[in-house]
Amino acid sequence: MPNNAESNVIAPLLNIMEKLRDPQTGCPWDKQQDFASIVPFTLEEAYEVADAIEQADFTALPDELGDLLFQVVFYCQLGKEQGMFDFADVVTRICNKLTRRHPHVFGEKVTEANALHTATSVKQTWDEIKQSERQQKQQLSLLDDIPQVLPALNRAIKIQKRVAKVGFDWPELGPVVAKVHEEIDEVLAEAQFLQAEPEIYQPKVLDEMGDLLFAVANMARHLGVDPEQALRQANQKFETRFKGVEQLAQQSGVAMQDHTLAELDQYWDQVKKQQRQ
Structure with a gap:
Protein backbone atom coordinates (compact mmCIF):
# COMPACT_ATOMS: atom_id res chain seq x y z
CA MET A 1 0.00 0.00 0.00
CA PRO A 2 1.21 3.58 -0.58
CA ASN A 3 2.73 5.53 2.31
CA ASN A 4 0.95 8.44 3.96
CA ALA A 5 2.66 11.08 1.81
CA GLU A 6 1.57 9.32 -1.38
CA SER A 7 -1.94 8.86 0.01
CA ASN A 8 -2.12 12.60 0.66
CA VAL A 9 -1.11 13.26 -2.96
CA ILE A 10 -3.98 11.18 -4.37
CA ALA A 11 -6.57 12.35 -1.82
CA PRO A 12 -7.32 15.71 -3.52
CA LEU A 13 -8.00 13.98 -6.84
CA LEU A 14 -10.33 11.49 -5.16
CA ASN A 15 -12.16 14.37 -3.49
CA ILE A 16 -12.50 16.26 -6.79
CA MET A 17 -13.94 13.15 -8.43
CA GLU A 18 -16.41 12.68 -5.60
CA LYS A 19 -17.59 16.29 -5.91
CA LEU A 20 -17.96 15.99 -9.67
CA ARG A 21 -20.32 13.07 -9.10
CA ASP A 22 -22.26 14.65 -6.23
CA PRO A 23 -25.98 14.11 -6.98
CA GLN A 24 -26.92 17.66 -5.95
CA THR A 25 -23.94 19.87 -6.71
CA GLY A 26 -21.87 17.82 -9.14
CA CYS A 27 -21.18 18.38 -12.83
CA PRO A 28 -24.18 17.43 -15.03
CA TRP A 29 -21.95 15.71 -17.58
CA ASP A 30 -19.96 13.70 -15.04
CA LYS A 31 -23.13 12.64 -13.25
CA GLN A 32 -24.52 11.16 -16.47
CA GLN A 33 -21.56 8.87 -17.09
CA ASP A 34 -21.32 5.15 -16.36
CA PHE A 35 -18.66 2.46 -16.83
CA ALA A 36 -19.44 1.93 -20.51
CA SER A 37 -19.75 5.59 -21.47
CA TYR A 47 -3.28 6.71 -26.90
CA GLU A 48 -2.39 10.29 -25.99
CA VAL A 49 0.07 8.96 -23.40
CA ALA A 50 1.59 6.70 -26.05
CA ASP A 51 1.77 9.57 -28.52
CA ALA A 52 3.55 11.86 -26.05
CA ILE A 53 6.13 9.15 -25.42
CA GLU A 54 6.64 8.38 -29.11
CA GLN A 55 7.02 12.10 -29.84
CA ALA A 56 9.43 12.38 -26.87
CA ASP A 57 7.23 15.18 -25.56
CA PHE A 58 8.10 14.66 -21.91
CA THR A 59 6.90 18.14 -21.00
CA ALA A 60 3.37 17.09 -21.96
CA LEU A 61 3.66 13.56 -20.58
CA PRO A 62 2.75 14.42 -16.95
CA ASP A 63 -0.46 16.08 -18.19
CA GLU A 64 -1.35 13.08 -20.33
CA LEU A 65 -0.60 10.66 -17.49
CA GLY A 66 -2.79 12.77 -15.23
CA ASP A 67 -5.65 12.52 -17.73
CA LEU A 68 -5.23 8.74 -17.79
CA LEU A 69 -5.07 8.56 -14.00
CA PHE A 70 -8.31 10.52 -13.85
CA GLN A 71 -9.95 7.78 -15.89
CA VAL A 72 -8.90 5.22 -13.27
CA VAL A 73 -10.23 7.44 -10.50
CA ILE A 94 -2.34 -4.39 -8.06
CA CYS A 95 0.09 -4.44 -5.13
CA ASN A 96 -0.86 -8.02 -4.33
CA LYS A 97 -0.59 -9.04 -7.99
CA LEU A 98 2.84 -7.46 -8.46
CA THR A 99 4.29 -9.01 -5.31
CA ARG A 100 2.77 -12.40 -6.17
CA ARG A 101 4.19 -12.35 -9.70
CA HIS A 102 7.67 -11.20 -8.62
CA PRO A 103 8.74 -13.89 -6.12
CA HIS A 104 12.38 -13.23 -7.07
CA VAL A 105 11.99 -9.75 -5.58
CA PHE A 106 9.33 -10.11 -2.86
CA GLY A 107 9.61 -13.79 -1.97
CA GLU A 108 10.36 -14.97 1.56
CA LYS A 109 13.91 -16.00 0.65
CA VAL A 110 15.24 -13.11 -1.37
CA THR A 111 19.04 -13.36 -1.68
CA GLU A 112 21.87 -12.05 -3.80
CA ALA A 113 21.18 -14.99 -6.12
CA ASN A 114 18.40 -12.87 -7.56
CA ALA A 115 21.07 -11.07 -9.54
CA LEU A 116 21.35 -14.24 -11.63
CA HIS A 117 17.80 -13.85 -12.89
CA THR A 118 17.47 -12.72 -16.50
CA ALA A 119 14.60 -10.87 -18.11
CA THR A 120 13.75 -14.10 -19.94
CA SER A 121 13.62 -16.25 -16.81
CA VAL A 122 11.59 -13.63 -14.97
CA LYS A 123 9.12 -13.44 -17.86
CA GLN A 124 8.80 -17.23 -17.80
CA THR A 125 8.02 -17.17 -14.08
CA TRP A 126 5.47 -14.39 -14.65
CA ASP A 127 3.75 -16.44 -17.37
CA GLU A 128 3.69 -19.56 -15.19
CA ILE A 129 2.06 -17.65 -12.35
CA LYS A 130 -0.49 -16.10 -14.73
CA GLN A 131 -1.31 -19.56 -16.07
CA SER A 132 -1.84 -20.82 -12.54
CA GLU A 133 -4.16 -17.88 -11.87
CA ARG A 134 -6.15 -18.70 -15.01
CA GLN A 135 -6.58 -22.28 -13.85
CA GLN A 136 -7.83 -21.07 -10.49
CA LYS A 137 -10.39 -18.93 -12.33
CA GLN A 138 -11.37 -22.06 -14.29
CA GLN A 139 -10.79 -20.44 -17.67
CA LEU A 140 -11.60 -22.91 -20.43
CA SER A 141 -9.16 -21.44 -22.96
CA LEU A 142 -5.80 -19.70 -22.99
CA LEU A 143 -7.51 -16.92 -24.92
CA ASP A 144 -10.46 -16.28 -22.60
CA ASP A 145 -9.02 -13.22 -20.84
CA ILE A 146 -7.79 -11.33 -23.92
CA PRO A 147 -10.07 -8.25 -24.09
CA GLN A 148 -12.29 -8.02 -27.15
CA VAL A 149 -12.02 -4.22 -27.18
CA LEU A 150 -8.27 -4.13 -27.80
CA PRO A 151 -7.17 -2.59 -31.10
CA ALA A 152 -7.29 -5.42 -33.62
CA LEU A 153 -3.54 -5.50 -34.29
CA ASN A 154 -2.72 -5.53 -30.59
CA ARG A 155 -5.23 -8.30 -29.98
CA ALA A 156 -3.81 -10.35 -32.84
CA ILE A 157 -0.35 -10.14 -31.29
CA LYS A 158 -1.68 -11.13 -27.86
CA ILE A 159 -3.47 -14.13 -29.36
CA GLN A 160 -0.36 -15.19 -31.28
CA LYS A 161 1.92 -14.81 -28.27
CA ARG A 162 -0.48 -16.75 -26.07
CA VAL A 163 -0.75 -19.75 -28.39
CA ALA A 164 2.99 -19.68 -29.10
CA LYS A 165 3.61 -20.41 -25.41
CA VAL A 166 2.05 -23.85 -25.86
CA GLY A 167 3.97 -24.57 -29.06
CA PHE A 168 1.41 -23.46 -31.64
CA ASP A 169 3.84 -21.36 -33.63
CA TRP A 170 6.40 -21.62 -36.42
CA PRO A 171 9.95 -21.77 -35.00
CA GLU A 172 11.46 -19.76 -37.85
CA LEU A 173 10.59 -16.87 -40.14
CA GLY A 174 10.37 -18.70 -43.49
CA PRO A 175 6.92 -20.30 -43.08
CA VAL A 176 5.59 -17.04 -41.60
CA VAL A 177 6.60 -15.10 -44.72
CA ALA A 178 5.22 -17.88 -46.94
CA LYS A 179 1.88 -17.56 -45.13
CA VAL A 180 1.77 -13.84 -45.90
CA HIS A 181 2.28 -14.55 -49.61
CA GLU A 182 -0.37 -17.28 -49.47
CA GLU A 183 -2.88 -14.89 -47.94
CA ILE A 184 -2.11 -12.22 -50.54
CA ILE A 200 -21.11 -12.05 -53.16
CA TYR A 201 -17.39 -11.30 -53.12
CA GLN A 202 -17.14 -8.29 -50.78
CA PRO A 203 -17.65 -10.51 -47.69
CA LYS A 204 -15.11 -12.98 -49.07
CA VAL A 205 -12.55 -10.24 -49.68
CA MET A 219 5.33 -11.68 -39.26
CA ALA A 220 5.83 -8.46 -37.30
CA ARG A 221 5.83 -10.47 -34.05
CA HIS A 222 8.47 -12.85 -35.39
CA LEU A 223 10.60 -9.84 -36.33
CA GLY A 224 10.19 -8.29 -32.88
CA VAL A 225 8.11 -5.40 -34.21
CA ASP A 226 4.98 -4.00 -32.57
CA PRO A 227 2.63 -3.72 -35.58
CA GLU A 228 0.45 -1.10 -33.91
CA GLN A 229 3.47 1.13 -33.31
CA ALA A 230 4.84 0.42 -36.79
CA LEU A 231 1.54 1.41 -38.39
CA ARG A 232 1.30 4.58 -36.29
CA GLN A 233 4.79 5.54 -37.48
CA ALA A 234 3.83 4.77 -41.07
CA ASN A 235 0.71 6.93 -40.70
CA GLN A 236 2.80 9.78 -39.34
CA LYS A 237 5.38 9.42 -42.10
CA PHE A 238 2.70 9.42 -44.80
CA GLU A 239 0.97 12.43 -43.24
CA THR A 240 4.22 14.41 -43.11
CA ARG A 241 5.10 13.58 -46.70
CA PHE A 242 1.61 14.28 -48.02
CA LYS A 243 1.65 17.70 -46.37
CA GLY A 244 4.88 18.31 -48.24
CA VAL A 245 3.16 17.32 -51.48
CA GLU A 246 0.35 19.76 -50.69
CA GLN A 247 2.87 22.56 -50.16
CA LEU A 248 4.59 21.87 -53.48
CA ALA A 249 1.25 21.76 -55.27
CA GLN A 250 0.27 25.08 -53.72
CA GLN A 251 3.60 26.62 -54.75
CA SER A 252 2.99 25.51 -58.33
CA GLY A 253 -0.14 27.63 -58.52
CA VAL A 254 -2.20 24.68 -59.77
CA ALA A 255 -5.00 23.22 -57.65
CA MET A 256 -4.22 19.84 -56.11
CA GLN A 257 -7.05 18.08 -57.91
CA ASP A 258 -5.89 19.49 -61.26
CA HIS A 259 -2.52 17.73 -61.07
CA THR A 260 -1.98 14.39 -62.74
CA LEU A 261 -1.02 11.41 -60.60
CA ALA A 262 2.41 11.41 -62.26
CA GLU A 263 2.96 15.03 -61.20
CA LEU A 264 1.91 14.29 -57.63
CA ASP A 265 4.24 11.28 -57.60
CA GLN A 266 7.08 13.59 -58.62
CA TYR A 267 6.26 15.88 -55.68
CA TRP A 268 6.19 12.82 -53.40
CA ASP A 269 9.64 11.71 -54.57
CA GLN A 270 10.93 15.25 -54.07
CA VAL A 271 9.64 15.36 -50.50
CA LYS A 272 11.17 11.93 -49.75
CA LYS A 273 14.52 13.10 -51.09
CA GLN A 274 14.41 16.24 -48.94
CA GLN A 275 13.63 14.23 -45.83
CA ARG A 276 16.58 11.92 -46.39
CA GLN A 277 19.08 14.79 -46.71
Missing part, protein backbone atom coordinates in the same frame (compact mmCIF):
# COMPACT_ATOMS: atom_id res chain seq x y z
CA ILE A 38 -16.25 6.57 -20.38
CA VAL A 39 -14.45 3.65 -22.01
CA PRO A 40 -13.86 5.61 -25.27
CA PHE A 41 -12.28 8.43 -23.27
CA THR A 42 -10.02 5.98 -21.45
CA LEU A 43 -8.78 4.55 -24.74
CA GLU A 44 -8.23 8.04 -26.13
CA GLU A 45 -6.23 9.10 -23.08
CA ALA A 46 -4.09 5.94 -23.27
CA PHE A 74 -13.51 7.85 -12.40
CA TYR A 75 -14.01 4.08 -12.56
CA CYS A 76 -13.15 3.80 -8.88
CA GLN A 77 -15.76 6.43 -7.97
CA LEU A 78 -18.39 4.54 -9.96
CA GLY A 79 -17.41 1.34 -8.23
CA LYS A 80 -17.58 3.03 -4.84
CA GLU A 81 -21.05 4.45 -5.53
CA GLN A 82 -22.30 1.00 -6.44
CA GLY A 83 -20.67 -0.67 -3.44
CA MET A 84 -18.38 -2.83 -5.58
CA PHE A 85 -14.86 -1.43 -5.01
CA ASP A 86 -13.00 1.83 -4.47
CA PHE A 87 -9.54 3.27 -5.21
CA ALA A 88 -7.99 1.56 -2.19
CA ASP A 89 -9.25 -1.81 -3.43
CA VAL A 90 -7.68 -1.19 -6.84
CA VAL A 91 -4.32 -0.27 -5.28
CA THR A 92 -4.44 -3.30 -2.99
CA ARG A 93 -5.23 -5.61 -5.91
CA ASP A 185 -2.84 -14.74 -53.28
CA GLU A 186 -6.14 -15.66 -51.61
CA VAL A 187 -7.19 -12.00 -51.38
CA LEU A 188 -6.43 -11.48 -55.07
CA ALA A 189 -8.25 -14.68 -56.02
CA GLU A 190 -11.47 -13.30 -54.53
CA ALA A 191 -10.85 -9.69 -55.56
CA GLN A 192 -10.84 -10.51 -59.28
CA PHE A 193 -14.61 -11.11 -59.10
CA LEU A 194 -15.36 -8.19 -56.78
CA GLN A 195 -16.38 -5.65 -59.38
CA ALA A 196 -18.69 -8.05 -61.23
CA GLU A 197 -20.47 -9.45 -58.16
CA PRO A 198 -19.76 -7.19 -55.16
CA GLU A 199 -22.58 -8.56 -52.98
CA LEU A 206 -13.18 -8.93 -46.16
CA ASP A 207 -12.55 -12.40 -44.75
CA GLU A 208 -9.36 -12.92 -46.74
CA MET A 209 -8.07 -9.43 -45.91
CA GLY A 210 -8.54 -10.27 -42.24
CA ASP A 211 -6.44 -13.41 -42.70
CA LEU A 212 -3.78 -11.35 -44.49
CA LEU A 213 -3.61 -8.73 -41.74
CA PHE A 214 -3.41 -11.47 -39.11
CA ALA A 215 -0.52 -13.07 -41.02
CA VAL A 216 1.27 -9.71 -41.36
CA ALA A 217 0.87 -9.13 -37.61
CA ASN A 218 2.38 -12.58 -37.03
Whole structure:
Protein backbone atom coordinates (compact mmCIF):
# COMPACT_ATOMS: atom_id res chain seq x y z
CA MET A 1 0.00 0.00 0.00
CA PRO A 2 1.21 3.58 -0.58
CA ASN A 3 2.73 5.53 2.31
CA ASN A 4 0.95 8.44 3.96
CA ALA A 5 2.66 11.08 1.81
CA GLU A 6 1.57 9.32 -1.38
CA SER A 7 -1.94 8.86 0.01
CA ASN A 8 -2.12 12.60 0.66
CA VAL A 9 -1.11 13.26 -2.96
CA ILE A 10 -3.98 11.18 -4.37
CA ALA A 11 -6.57 12.35 -1.82
CA PRO A 12 -7.32 15.71 -3.52
CA LEU A 13 -8.00 13.98 -6.84
CA LEU A 14 -10.33 11.49 -5.16
CA ASN A 15 -12.16 14.37 -3.49
CA ILE A 16 -12.50 16.26 -6.79
CA MET A 17 -13.94 13.15 -8.43
CA GLU A 18 -16.41 12.68 -5.60
CA LYS A 19 -17.59 16.29 -5.91
CA LEU A 20 -17.96 15.99 -9.67
CA ARG A 21 -20.32 13.07 -9.10
CA ASP A 22 -22.26 14.65 -6.23
CA PRO A 23 -25.98 14.11 -6.98
CA GLN A 24 -26.92 17.66 -5.95
CA THR A 25 -23.94 19.87 -6.71
CA GLY A 26 -21.87 17.82 -9.14
CA CYS A 27 -21.18 18.38 -12.83
CA PRO A 28 -24.18 17.43 -15.03
CA TRP A 29 -21.95 15.71 -17.58
CA ASP A 30 -19.96 13.70 -15.04
CA LYS A 31 -23.13 12.64 -13.25
CA GLN A 32 -24.52 11.16 -16.47
CA GLN A 33 -21.56 8.87 -17.09
CA ASP A 34 -21.32 5.15 -16.36
CA PHE A 35 -18.66 2.46 -16.83
CA ALA A 36 -19.44 1.93 -20.51
CA SER A 37 -19.75 5.59 -21.47
CA ILE A 38 -16.25 6.57 -20.38
CA VAL A 39 -14.45 3.65 -22.01
CA PRO A 40 -13.86 5.61 -25.27
CA PHE A 41 -12.28 8.43 -23.27
CA THR A 42 -10.02 5.98 -21.45
CA LEU A 43 -8.78 4.55 -24.74
CA GLU A 44 -8.23 8.04 -26.13
CA GLU A 45 -6.23 9.10 -23.08
CA ALA A 46 -4.09 5.94 -23.27
CA TYR A 47 -3.28 6.71 -26.90
CA GLU A 48 -2.39 10.29 -25.99
CA VAL A 49 0.07 8.96 -23.40
CA ALA A 50 1.59 6.70 -26.05
CA ASP A 51 1.77 9.57 -28.52
CA ALA A 52 3.55 11.86 -26.05
CA ILE A 53 6.13 9.15 -25.42
CA GLU A 54 6.64 8.38 -29.11
CA GLN A 55 7.02 12.10 -29.84
CA ALA A 56 9.43 12.38 -26.87
CA ASP A 57 7.23 15.18 -25.56
CA PHE A 58 8.10 14.66 -21.91
CA THR A 59 6.90 18.14 -21.00
CA ALA A 60 3.37 17.09 -21.96
CA LEU A 61 3.66 13.56 -20.58
CA PRO A 62 2.75 14.42 -16.95
CA ASP A 63 -0.46 16.08 -18.19
CA GLU A 64 -1.35 13.08 -20.33
CA LEU A 65 -0.60 10.66 -17.49
CA GLY A 66 -2.79 12.77 -15.23
CA ASP A 67 -5.65 12.52 -17.73
CA LEU A 68 -5.23 8.74 -17.79
CA LEU A 69 -5.07 8.56 -14.00
CA PHE A 70 -8.31 10.52 -13.85
CA GLN A 71 -9.95 7.78 -15.89
CA VAL A 72 -8.90 5.22 -13.27
CA VAL A 73 -10.23 7.44 -10.50
CA PHE A 74 -13.51 7.85 -12.40
CA TYR A 75 -14.01 4.08 -12.56
CA CYS A 76 -13.15 3.80 -8.88
CA GLN A 77 -15.76 6.43 -7.97
CA LEU A 78 -18.39 4.54 -9.96
CA GLY A 79 -17.41 1.34 -8.23
CA LYS A 80 -17.58 3.03 -4.84
CA GLU A 81 -21.05 4.45 -5.53
CA GLN A 82 -22.30 1.00 -6.44
CA GLY A 83 -20.67 -0.67 -3.44
CA MET A 84 -18.38 -2.83 -5.58
CA PHE A 85 -14.86 -1.43 -5.01
CA ASP A 86 -13.00 1.83 -4.47
CA PHE A 87 -9.54 3.27 -5.21
CA ALA A 88 -7.99 1.56 -2.19
CA ASP A 89 -9.25 -1.81 -3.43
CA VAL A 90 -7.68 -1.19 -6.84
CA VAL A 91 -4.32 -0.27 -5.28
CA THR A 92 -4.44 -3.30 -2.99
CA ARG A 93 -5.23 -5.61 -5.91
CA ILE A 94 -2.34 -4.39 -8.06
CA CYS A 95 0.09 -4.44 -5.13
CA ASN A 96 -0.86 -8.02 -4.33
CA LYS A 97 -0.59 -9.04 -7.99
CA LEU A 98 2.84 -7.46 -8.46
CA THR A 99 4.29 -9.01 -5.31
CA ARG A 100 2.77 -12.40 -6.17
CA ARG A 101 4.19 -12.35 -9.70
CA HIS A 102 7.67 -11.20 -8.62
CA PRO A 103 8.74 -13.89 -6.12
CA HIS A 104 12.38 -13.23 -7.07
CA VAL A 105 11.99 -9.75 -5.58
CA PHE A 106 9.33 -10.11 -2.86
CA GLY A 107 9.61 -13.79 -1.97
CA GLU A 108 10.36 -14.97 1.56
CA LYS A 109 13.91 -16.00 0.65
CA VAL A 110 15.24 -13.11 -1.37
CA THR A 111 19.04 -13.36 -1.68
CA GLU A 112 21.87 -12.05 -3.80
CA ALA A 113 21.18 -14.99 -6.12
CA ASN A 114 18.40 -12.87 -7.56
CA ALA A 115 21.07 -11.07 -9.54
CA LEU A 116 21.35 -14.24 -11.63
CA HIS A 117 17.80 -13.85 -12.89
CA THR A 118 17.47 -12.72 -16.50
CA ALA A 119 14.60 -10.87 -18.11
CA THR A 120 13.75 -14.10 -19.94
CA SER A 121 13.62 -16.25 -16.81
CA VAL A 122 11.59 -13.63 -14.97
CA LYS A 123 9.12 -13.44 -17.86
CA GLN A 124 8.80 -17.23 -17.80
CA THR A 125 8.02 -17.17 -14.08
CA TRP A 126 5.47 -14.39 -14.65
CA ASP A 127 3.75 -16.44 -17.37
CA GLU A 128 3.69 -19.56 -15.19
CA ILE A 129 2.06 -17.65 -12.35
CA LYS A 130 -0.49 -16.10 -14.73
CA GLN A 131 -1.31 -19.56 -16.07
CA SER A 132 -1.84 -20.82 -12.54
CA GLU A 133 -4.16 -17.88 -11.87
CA ARG A 134 -6.15 -18.70 -15.01
CA GLN A 135 -6.58 -22.28 -13.85
CA GLN A 136 -7.83 -21.07 -10.49
CA LYS A 137 -10.39 -18.93 -12.33
CA GLN A 138 -11.37 -22.06 -14.29
CA GLN A 139 -10.79 -20.44 -17.67
CA LEU A 140 -11.60 -22.91 -20.43
CA SER A 141 -9.16 -21.44 -22.96
CA LEU A 142 -5.80 -19.70 -22.99
CA LEU A 143 -7.51 -16.92 -24.92
CA ASP A 144 -10.46 -16.28 -22.60
CA ASP A 145 -9.02 -13.22 -20.84
CA ILE A 146 -7.79 -11.33 -23.92
CA PRO A 147 -10.07 -8.25 -24.09
CA GLN A 148 -12.29 -8.02 -27.15
CA VAL A 149 -12.02 -4.22 -27.18
CA LEU A 150 -8.27 -4.13 -27.80
CA PRO A 151 -7.17 -2.59 -31.10
CA ALA A 152 -7.29 -5.42 -33.62
CA LEU A 153 -3.54 -5.50 -34.29
CA ASN A 154 -2.72 -5.53 -30.59
CA ARG A 155 -5.23 -8.30 -29.98
CA ALA A 156 -3.81 -10.35 -32.84
CA ILE A 157 -0.35 -10.14 -31.29
CA LYS A 158 -1.68 -11.13 -27.86
CA ILE A 159 -3.47 -14.13 -29.36
CA GLN A 160 -0.36 -15.19 -31.28
CA LYS A 161 1.92 -14.81 -28.27
CA ARG A 162 -0.48 -16.75 -26.07
CA VAL A 163 -0.75 -19.75 -28.39
CA ALA A 164 2.99 -19.68 -29.10
CA LYS A 165 3.61 -20.41 -25.41
CA VAL A 166 2.05 -23.85 -25.86
CA GLY A 167 3.97 -24.57 -29.06
CA PHE A 168 1.41 -23.46 -31.64
CA ASP A 169 3.84 -21.36 -33.63
CA TRP A 170 6.40 -21.62 -36.42
CA PRO A 171 9.95 -21.77 -35.00
CA GLU A 172 11.46 -19.76 -37.85
CA LEU A 173 10.59 -16.87 -40.14
CA GLY A 174 10.37 -18.70 -43.49
CA PRO A 175 6.92 -20.30 -43.08
CA VAL A 176 5.59 -17.04 -41.60
CA VAL A 177 6.60 -15.10 -44.72
CA ALA A 178 5.22 -17.88 -46.94
CA LYS A 179 1.88 -17.56 -45.13
CA VAL A 180 1.77 -13.84 -45.90
CA HIS A 181 2.28 -14.55 -49.61
CA GLU A 182 -0.37 -17.28 -49.47
CA GLU A 183 -2.88 -14.89 -47.94
CA ILE A 184 -2.11 -12.22 -50.54
CA ASP A 185 -2.84 -14.74 -53.28
CA GLU A 186 -6.14 -15.66 -51.61
CA VAL A 187 -7.19 -12.00 -51.38
CA LEU A 188 -6.43 -11.48 -55.07
CA ALA A 189 -8.25 -14.68 -56.02
CA GLU A 190 -11.47 -13.30 -54.53
CA ALA A 191 -10.85 -9.69 -55.56
CA GLN A 192 -10.84 -10.51 -59.28
CA PHE A 193 -14.61 -11.11 -59.10
CA LEU A 194 -15.36 -8.19 -56.78
CA GLN A 195 -16.38 -5.65 -59.38
CA ALA A 196 -18.69 -8.05 -61.23
CA GLU A 197 -20.47 -9.45 -58.16
CA PRO A 198 -19.76 -7.19 -55.16
CA GLU A 199 -22.58 -8.56 -52.98
CA ILE A 200 -21.11 -12.05 -53.16
CA TYR A 201 -17.39 -11.30 -53.12
CA GLN A 202 -17.14 -8.29 -50.78
CA PRO A 203 -17.65 -10.51 -47.69
CA LYS A 204 -15.11 -12.98 -49.07
CA VAL A 205 -12.55 -10.24 -49.68
CA LEU A 206 -13.18 -8.93 -46.16
CA ASP A 207 -12.55 -12.40 -44.75
CA GLU A 208 -9.36 -12.92 -46.74
CA MET A 209 -8.07 -9.43 -45.91
CA GLY A 210 -8.54 -10.27 -42.24
CA ASP A 211 -6.44 -13.41 -42.70
CA LEU A 212 -3.78 -11.35 -44.49
CA LEU A 213 -3.61 -8.73 -41.74
CA PHE A 214 -3.41 -11.47 -39.11
CA ALA A 215 -0.52 -13.07 -41.02
CA VAL A 216 1.27 -9.71 -41.36
CA ALA A 217 0.87 -9.13 -37.61
CA ASN A 218 2.38 -12.58 -37.03
CA MET A 219 5.33 -11.68 -39.26
CA ALA A 220 5.83 -8.46 -37.30
CA ARG A 221 5.83 -10.47 -34.05
CA HIS A 222 8.47 -12.85 -35.39
CA LEU A 223 10.60 -9.84 -36.33
CA GLY A 224 10.19 -8.29 -32.88
CA VAL A 225 8.11 -5.40 -34.21
CA ASP A 226 4.98 -4.00 -32.57
CA PRO A 227 2.63 -3.72 -35.58
CA GLU A 228 0.45 -1.10 -33.91
CA GLN A 229 3.47 1.13 -33.31
CA ALA A 230 4.84 0.42 -36.79
CA LEU A 231 1.54 1.41 -38.39
CA ARG A 232 1.30 4.58 -36.29
CA GLN A 233 4.79 5.54 -37.48
CA ALA A 234 3.83 4.77 -41.07
CA ASN A 235 0.71 6.93 -40.70
CA GLN A 236 2.80 9.78 -39.34
CA LYS A 237 5.38 9.42 -42.10
CA PHE A 238 2.70 9.42 -44.80
CA GLU A 239 0.97 12.43 -43.24
CA THR A 240 4.22 14.41 -43.11
CA ARG A 241 5.10 13.58 -46.70
CA PHE A 242 1.61 14.28 -48.02
CA LYS A 243 1.65 17.70 -46.37
CA GLY A 244 4.88 18.31 -48.24
CA VAL A 245 3.16 17.32 -51.48
CA GLU A 246 0.35 19.76 -50.69
CA GLN A 247 2.87 22.56 -50.16
CA LEU A 248 4.59 21.87 -53.48
CA ALA A 249 1.25 21.76 -55.27
CA GLN A 250 0.27 25.08 -53.72
CA GLN A 251 3.60 26.62 -54.75
CA SER A 252 2.99 25.51 -58.33
CA GLY A 253 -0.14 27.63 -58.52
CA VAL A 254 -2.20 24.68 -59.77
CA ALA A 255 -5.00 23.22 -57.65
CA MET A 256 -4.22 19.84 -56.11
CA GLN A 257 -7.05 18.08 -57.91
CA ASP A 258 -5.89 19.49 -61.26
CA HIS A 259 -2.52 17.73 -61.07
CA THR A 260 -1.98 14.39 -62.74
CA LEU A 261 -1.02 11.41 -60.60
CA ALA A 262 2.41 11.41 -62.26
CA GLU A 263 2.96 15.03 -61.20
CA LEU A 264 1.91 14.29 -57.63
CA ASP A 265 4.24 11.28 -57.60
CA GLN A 266 7.08 13.59 -58.62
CA TYR A 267 6.26 15.88 -55.68
CA TRP A 268 6.19 12.82 -53.40
CA ASP A 269 9.64 11.71 -54.57
CA GLN A 270 10.93 15.25 -54.07
CA VAL A 271 9.64 15.36 -50.50
CA LYS A 272 11.17 11.93 -49.75
CA LYS A 273 14.52 13.10 -51.09
CA GLN A 274 14.41 16.24 -48.94
CA GLN A 275 13.63 14.23 -45.83
CA ARG A 276 16.58 11.92 -46.39
CA GLN A 277 19.08 14.79 -46.71
